[in-house]
Amino acid sequence: MTKPCLKAFKFRIYPNKVERTFFARQFGCNRFAFNYMLEHNNTLYKEEKKHLGYFEMTALLPALKKQEQTKWLAEVNAQSLQLAVKDLDTAFKRFFDKKSERPTFKTKHDRQCFKVAQDFKFENGKLWLPKLKTWIKVKVSREVIGKILYLHISKTVTGKYYVSFTVSGTNETFAPTGKSIGLDLGIKDAAILSDGTRYENIKTLSKFEKKLKYAQRQLSKKQKGSKAKERQRRKVAILHEKIKHLRHDHIEKLTTDIIKNNDKIFCEDLAVKNMVKNHKLAKSLSDVSLGSIGAKLEYKAEWHGRVFLKVGRFFPSSKTCSSCGWIKEDLTLKDRAWTCQLCDSHHDRDINAAKNILAEGLKKLKDLSVCGAHSDNKQKQGETPSLEEPMTPEKP
Template sequence: MNQTYKETGKGLSGYAVKKIIPQLKKEYEWLTSTYSQCLQQVCLNLGVAFNNFFSARRCANEKRAKYPRFKSKHSKQSIQYPQNVKVVDSCLTLPKIGDVTAIIHRPIEGKVKTVTISKNCSNQYFAAILFDDCKDKPSSNPEGKAIGIDLGLTHFAVTSDGSKFDNPRILNKYEKNLKLKQQQLSRKQKGSNNRIKARNKVGFVHRKITNYRGDFLHKLSRRIVNENQVIVVENLNVKGMMQNHKLAKSIHQVGWGMFCTMLKYKAEMEGKIYQEVDRFFPSSKTCHVCLNQVGSLPLDIRFWTCDNCQTRHDRDINASINLRDEGLRILTSGTGDNKACCPDVSRSKGGRKKSTAALSVGQEAYTVPSGQCR
């Protein structure tokens, strides 16, 4: 595709590259050892990657994707099987490979569509199975218990019913071990077997951090979805908050975006409602009793008293209650307007689109497969 663009000034689509595969197989015999549909899927994925890059260049405000690059064999790798994969009790049957032993951790009830095999940096292999269960999406109903969630750093989440969930600070627990393993890796000679072993040890520590974080987020999101019908969080520019070098590390390790993504797809699967409130809504500075708004409220002030009704507020609990009330207002208005009521706050014209998939979450403080096997 690069060569064609240099010669003609025009690129090739993924479908055009797909038609060249038979000719390439004659030139490179090793291509014949791979299942043909996997090669076709790679071409289509490459076409999508280029489309994302050029659409990002046309839209200056939307930095959607960078120029596609060649993948390293040392990083995460994956391969897709569009069809002809069979799942049995304790193995997967893959074309041109055969039976592969696997731990099937949940039943596959439906027709298997696409299977994606991936390898992480610790040389572990996973299969994400997309299947059609032929079930209709449950209809959502706002009747039931509603909860607002204020995400933070001291407490990971504070709910409108007064519950506070501590921040596990996962990276801090493994930071010393990770630093030691990375120092050992830096001393190894490049290209040596010892460097490969040291790199696997670093990957093992990263995997433990990822598993720890995922376990915490899955359990908390499942608990919240099971206990509530309407879940309201705040849509924040997390990427912008990462520009603060004093809080960037803490925000990076806490996983707000992943948590909100889990809340959203789990709520949709259960027929419950996930609602986001605009990031400019002054949830912390507004008294939930009399709706009086203070002019300034620095982050170091965790408790404050309303000048109008003399109610003493816990900053985070007050914010979560205001988020819950604003989310219910948006749902009951019937207009579909997800903007918060705060006319005194100026908004920039070039803001990014609201999207939970882009890891936009509440203020202050991966496509989910239907089944997976390991």
């Protein structure tokens, strides 16, 4: 069985000098269009309490292209400019829906990107863009399956270029395994399952983090505006990128593995944001990127026909004996293992928590199906921020 979905295929590209110049101009113009419309909307709101929607904003573009100071806007791809305005419109809609912060101005230090939705060609490992009209070499590492809806050209802070194709594709529903699991997102291990499976954090990460710390210290010592400072800044950016990729790969693999091997997945709804803000645990917690594990599990469950449900965060999963229900009130964060005083069961802290999450999840699922409220595998959204929200909202 297959389900429709949106998927992205991202590849490195190697633009030549002419192409790089064109990209730089398009990045700049898109940023200008985005910032111009944002400023315009901000002023309009301040003075007249008005807000412009997508069509009203794009209607301003032709006049800008005719003005002497901004006539360079006409030299780049017009649909990409409109899509930058569309991104702003989406960011405003998310803000009005209270899903994200108010949109902010883009700077040239942010990741640079632009979208193309029409008149491009992608053939034999080469990409052809309107207005640019040259064939760009693409390092294709896997076959692009599905209908391409649009593409993104991006440049990282370390100067690498990528193309990302968004396609409407289909996802295979995984065969039932008959297994349900509770999942405890931990500090020492990235994820612990109620059946005892542990997904560890990547060991190489701390090696690179040490390197990064050292590189950052060196950077702060370099003279402002010097070439050495620029070189060091690049080193820091490369290490950042490396760490980001390692984390991303690891989370991709472990979440796919969990979804493949289990029909029903239950996970504790931690107030990750608050914990990250308030605790000394902050670093280790954000290291395992708990938020993104939850978010990935949620959408992969939907893609592959699995059940994913969050269990209330005030439920004391660590303190409750999973065998008899006795609660160890004095359990501290340091206690990695404990023995129940009522039934004598010996517990690994995390596995016990995962078992409790599983039991609570199954109970909740039963309640939901009795009420008839459980029409799909998505949980009803509460008012409180949930674990599944990305910890830093993605930029439009």
